[in-house]
Amino acid sequence: MPRKPRLSIDIVVPVFNEAGVVEQTYANLRAVIDALPCAFTIYYVNDGSTDGTSESLAALAKKDKRVRFIELSRNFGHQAALTAGLDASQGDLVITMDCDGQHPPELIPEMIELFKQGYDVIQGQRGDAVAMGTFKKWTSEGFYKILNLISGTHVLPGAADFRAMSRQAVEALKSMPEYHRFLRGMIVWLGYKSVILPYREPERIAGKSKYSMGKMIRLASDAIFSFSLMPLYIGLSFGFTFIVLALVQMVYVLVLWSTHQTNRIVPGWSSLMAVLLIASGIIMILLGFIGVYVGYIFQEVKRRPIYLTHRPKSEE
Numbered sequence: 001m002p003r004k005p006r007l008s009i010d011i012v013v014p015v016f017n018e019a020g021v022v023e024q025t026y027a028n029l030r031a032v033i034d035a036l037p038c039a040f041t042i043y044y045v046n047d048g049s050t051d052g053t054s055e056s057l058a059a060l061a062k063k064d065k066r067v068r069f070i071e072l073s074r075n076f077g078h079q080a081a082l083t084a085g086l087d088a089s090q091g092d093l094v095i096t097m098d099c100d101g102q103h104p105p106e107l108i109p110e111m112i113e114l115f116k117q118g119y120d121v122i123q124g125q126r127g128d129a130v131a132m133g134t135f136k137k138w139t140s141e142g143f144y145k146i147l148n149l150i151s152g153t154h155v156l157p158g159a160a161d162f163r164a165m166s167r168q169a170v171e172a173l174k175s176m177p178e179y180h181r182f183l184r185g186m187i188v189w190l191g192y193k194s195v196i197l198p199y200r201e202p203e204r205i206a207g208k209s210k211y212s213m214g215k216m217i218r219l220a221s222d223a224i225f226s227f228s229l230m231p232l233y234i235g236l237s238f239g240f241t242f243i244v245l246a247l248v249q250m251v252y253v254l255v256l257w258s259t260h261q262t263n264r265i266v267p268g269w270s271s272l273m274a275v276l277l278i279a280s281g282i283i284m285i286l287l288g289f290i291g292v293y294v295g296y297i298f299q300e301v302k303r304r305p306i307y308l309t310h311r312p313k314s315e316e
Contacts, residue, residue: 006037006038006039007038007039007092007093007112008038008039008041008090008091008092008093009033009038009039009040009041009091009092009093009094009095009108009112010040010041010042010043010085010089010090010091010093010094010095011029011033011040011041011042011043011094011095011096011097011108012043012045012082012085012086012088012089012094012095012096012097013025013042013043013044013045013085013096013097013098013099014045014047014078014081014082014085014098014099015044015045015046015047015049015053015057015081015099016046016047016048016049016053016075016078016081017049017050017051017053018049018053018056018099018100019049019051019052019053019055019056020052020056021099021100021101021205022044022053022056022057022060022099023056023060024101024205025099025100025101025205026042026060026064026067028101028105029042029105030064031105032105032106032108032109033105033108036108036109036112038112039091040066041066041068041089041090041091042064042066042067042068043068043069043070043085043088043089044057044060044067044068044069044070044099045069045070045072045081045082045084045085046069046070046071046072047072047075047076047077047078047080047081048072048073048074048075048076054069054071057069068088070084070085070088070309071309071310071311072084072307072308072309072310073307073308073309073310074308076306076307076308078161079181079182079183080181080306080307081307082096082161082183083181083183083306083307084306084307084309086170086173086174087174089170091167092166092167093111093112093115093164093165093166093167094164094165094166094167094170095108095111095163095164095165096161096162096163096164096165097161097162098160098161098162100204100205101202101203101204101205102126102201102202102203102204103124103160103162104199104202107124107162107197107199108164110197111164111197112164114164114195114197115164115166118193119166119193119194119195120165120166120168120169120192120193120194121163121164121165121166121169121187121190121192121193121194121195122163122164122165122194122195122197123159123163123187123194123195123196123197124159124160124162124163124197124198124199125159125160125196125197125198125199126160126162126198126199126200126201127198127199127200127201159184159196160184161183161184162199163187165187166192168192169187169190169192172190172192173186173187173190177306178300179300179306180300181306234289238282238285238286
């Protein structure tokens with residue numbers, strides 16, 4: 001009886017300025033995968049690091065044939081780095097995780113078991129984050145509530161980019177080439193059979209989060225404007241509300257004129273200026289929303305690649 005081929009599993013790890021950390025993450029990962037009867041390949045994606053991360057990855061690849069690393073030509077961002085790793089992957093199951101140690105590799109055996117049960121997406125959901133401050137927690141919860149309210153795609157709060165996907169799900173995701181990427185929403189949009197795997201987020205190995213406030217705002221913007229037209233409808237609602245108020249004001253003035261109560265009509269700039277300012281504000285808001293969508297369309301139609309790679313000098 002022929003032996004069944006071993007399950008091939010790819011692990012995608014985006015890396016940005018993690019020299020000294022990537023070695024510890026690799027050791028933790030190896031402690032888990034060495035005990036599993038599967039064929040593993042680890043894809044590290046160096047997202048334009050400016051420290052010694054490239055040299056660290058080269059040393060790991062030289063020591064372990066299962067390690068491969070992809071060098072991006074510059075810093076394209078976390079979502080683009082994940083996309084580069086997913087594009088390179090070929091395994092039956094692909095696991096994505098961060099390099100900072102807050103995605104516990106000890107959950108990999110459970111992910112494999114759930115995959116064998118027929119799930120295409122095994123989504124890790126963090127519980128109480130150890131290092132998450134009050135402000136970040138509130139903004140994160142508020143973002144997911146707003147996104148789920150205005151879009152038709154329900155994104156689970158606390159669902160980070162720690163997940164496992166079947167080859168079918170990965171290939172479907174690769175068929176979505178949009179430039180502004182919010183992978184958490186895109187994967188939910190696929191609609192494949194999924195399951196939630198809760199975990200408690202451990203302490204970061206070293207350093208601090210690379211997601212600055214600006215990067216979080218850009219990610220939130222990509223999510224909202226990529227998955228919802230609600231901002232346009234909000235602008236339109238404000239416009240219609242103002243029109244209704246203007247009609248009420250006109251009816252009120254006509255009633256005063258028809259009943260010869262013109263003395264109650266007090267001329268003045270205050271009401272006129274209020275109307276003009278409100279109308280101008282609504283118009284500017286609506287134009288701003290339209291401008292954002294047009295900008296997104298402009299960037300999409302240029303069809304620029306999501307990322308670019310280059311060969312390290314050590315390989316040339």
